[in-house]
Amino acid sequence: MVRLIPRETKFFRMFAEVSTNLTEGARLLHHILQNPSNIVADVSKIQDIEHRGDEMTHNIFTTLNQTFITPFDREDIHALTSSIDDVLDFVNAAATRLVLYKIYNPPPAAAELAQIIVVQTEELATAVSVLEKTQLMISHCVEINRLENEADRVSRKAIAELFEHEKDPIQLIKFKELYEVLESATDKAEDAANVLETVALKSS
Amino acid sequence: MVRLIPRETKFFRMFAEVSTNLTEGARLLHHILQNPSNIVADVSKIQDIEHRGDEMTHNIFTTLNQTFITPFDREDIHALTSSIDDVLDFVNAAATRLVLYKIYNPPPAAAELAQIIVVQTEELATAVSVLEKTQLMISHCVEINRLENEADRVSRKAIAELFEHEKDPIQLIKFKELYEVLESATDKAEDAANVLETVALKSS
């Protein structure tokens, strides 16, 4: 059991808020990759979500630095918040590249990777909502890690196919980077899950 | 107010020294990108500055590990020093790529990015020189963050134009990496500013 100090429940509210915001960003990215008809406006919405996430992250850090007793170790609160922020940064980076590189017909593997990110962020939101229920929380972390392996497999396959079939090097550079950025988002979600597992271990 | 322990002012002297060295490196990089006539010799000077920076960084870490009472949290001294060192690493990496990739006519956007790095490192040097004046210091950190956003905008525009107009993929690879390395330097300056803001928050 995490030793929950009641008056510090504000951190749990803030984790819930930042995770919900991340899930929203991931879902919009997946939507764009499946329906790129409105790409410029939709990507701009993801950038707004990312700015909102930055502010939430900043607020958590400020609160952390001004709070004496925290519900779990300060460095873990910091690492968890940073990792969640990093996932959203990569979600935004993927979206931004669509506009920057004029990828108006994203390859199917990109949508597949974004779908994995969506499920990971949903699992993450659930995990932070059951932080005090150690066993249940860990089961969600295990699922996040499994999804990272899955994303790794999908991204490797997509990159191998790119090198196999894409003869235009500039096109190859664009798509390869898109896959890599998407895969990095899943790595960061795994980082967040690893912090949560550490918190669980310390409290058991 | 940072609780300044007088006999630990050596850290402040060392921060001043390492920031001044960084500014020197950034200015030389900007000079090269505007005046590439003497590129090989000038890049070699930046590498010397980077080696000097490594030694200074190493000295701060040694002092830190041998000092019991520090002017602010040890992990923040460590993080600040590492970030300043990282900025110089990327300044050096950009310079080195000019020689390695034989970029003897650097694109104007590279000089523009280097100019942003110069101003950031000047702001950083000022910020560490007014560490005890919290409000003043924070205003310099805010400026460093604003400059990072500016660099982000410049670098994205430059990369988009590269994909738009550069038909030689190998040339595109070279310039894209140059822009990305320069942009990374500004990210690391932002990291340093974020550590300084954390220090200010903790002391308020």
Added chain:
Amino acid sequence: MVRLIPRETKFFRMFAEVSTNLTEGARLLHHILQNPSNIVADVSKIQDIEHRGDEMTHNIFTTLNQTFITPFDREDIHALTSSIDDVLDFVNAAATRLVLYKIYNPPPAAAELAQIIVVQTEELATAVSVLEKTQLMISHCVEINRLENEADRVSRKAIAELFEHEKDPIQLIKFKELYEVLESATDKAEDAANVLETVALKSS
């Protein structure tokens, strides 16, 4: 002298185990790059070694979180373990790229870089086996840092030659990334050595 708490020697056993596993992976990578005749099966063996390394790393973190008194600072145990794991991740990433990018005739500079990684991992294994003998341990760390500089030189030269002579951009992308991944492995070995030096400094 590191203040060795006898009953925590399990950490030293675990460091030995994880370092030996890493050395095995590095040697196999070097073998493949010199003898790529059995590349698919050999790369699959490296992936097994990497999975084993992941489990060992996870075990160290679990033990760390459940141990009250540690032989040296917890964050240093964490950082050392992470760095060793990162070296193996990059060894595995290099091996995986051989299959993914169908590099069946790896360039000689890749084998040269892998050979440097082998020596670094041997030095690292020795360093963690003499953790209590500060001076001796530091001499191995110095050698690991020297080898990183050497790898940097080899990799820069190889990349410069690639830009000089390789006219096929897709081939250039493949080889450049292979060199960079190999060089990153040596950076992570240097990170591990830096943690060991920190541990030595704190105990002196």
